[in-house]
Amino acid sequence: MAIRNQSPSRRGIVAGAGLGLGSGLLAGLTRAQAATPAARADSSAKIWSGEYWAKKGDVSLYMFRKRAGAPTPASQAALPVLFLVHGSSVSSRPSFDLTVPGHGEYSVMNTFAQYGFDVWTMDHENYGRSSRTESNSDIASGVEDLKAGVDVVLRETGRSKIHMFGESSGGLRAGAYAMARPERIDRLVLAAFTYKGTGSPTLTERAKQLDYYRTHNRRLRDRNMIRSIFTRDKPGTSDPALAEFVADQELKFGDQVPTGTYLDMTAHLPVVDPAKVLAPVLLIRGEYDGIATVEDLVDFYKQLPNGDRQFVILPGLAHSVVSGLNRQLFWHAMRAFLTMPAPAAPSA
Secondary structure (H helix, E strand, O other), rough: OEEEEEEEEEEEEEEOOOOOOOOOOOOOOOOHHHHHEEEOOOOOEEEEEEEEEEEOOOOOEEEEEEOOOOOOOOOOOOOEEEEOOOOOOOOOHHHHHOOOOOEOOOOHHHHHHOOEEEEEOOOOOOOOOOOOOOOOOOOHHHHHHHHHHHEEEEEEEEOOOEEEEEEEEHHHHHHHHHHHHHHHEEEEEEOOOOOOOOOHHHHHHHHHHHHHHHHOEEEOOHHHHHHOOOOOOOOOOOOHHHHHHHHHHHHHHOOOEEEEHHHHHHOOOOOOOOOOOOOEEEEEOOOOOOOOOOHHHHHHHHHHHHHHHHEEEEOOOOHHHHHHOHHHHHHHHHHHHOOOOOOOOOOO
């Protein structure tokens, strides 16, 4: 059910599944970008936005959409869909549609709408504008949220498959959804992802509060905690003003967020089985990210069954590739991956 109101000092590629990418991924337009309508940026296009609601039983889930031009019956299915999945501490629009006056473009939604995508995001249960319940909103709950949200997207757009991007625990939600609904995923992008968490500085520190996460469904998420997201791995990789703008927007929803994803990441990893993720996958890690080691991610990457896969390390970025000073590298890497042409079958 939907209720609708009208109203994005190591560099380059770790692995590329045999594709000749290398520094070219970060150095210019690919063949796919030149050939695919969704790859041609139009900074002059007027961006349309709309608000929607998905229902998960009695839970109402807030959804937001941006695209170049209002949807019409003739244009609904014309654009590829990109669904953005937020992480543990910040809801959807402060994560993916933030305006920071005088500090450049931070909105992934604006950027990819201008690239020609129909871009959607959603607040998970107990985040942002969505319903408040007694749930701790763990990864399994997030998958159920995505099932409800994606059903709305498919109904509104006429599409049968979508691209999905998730960052941090949003990547775990997206990966687990891809396992549960493989027929719905076209291409999957996982950033700031963690597999088993082996050797993770961030998760080692977080695990000191494991007893609290087991016995409480909420944790404090105040301004200092939000600031720490941008400084804990490598100060200087993000604009200090950004954290203040994120906090200004996010604290409107209160200073408490669910503990479920923290509990899963400190006690229940792995929650995504790479062998069951059938879609093409782009795995992105910021150079200084403290939530997963390269070795942990390579372990995940090697087990992915689809030969259409890439693992990219982006220089000068830490945990959040969405919010760093070098976020344009992330935009470029994801755009190139989402607009890859279909490979030709090997000759006999």
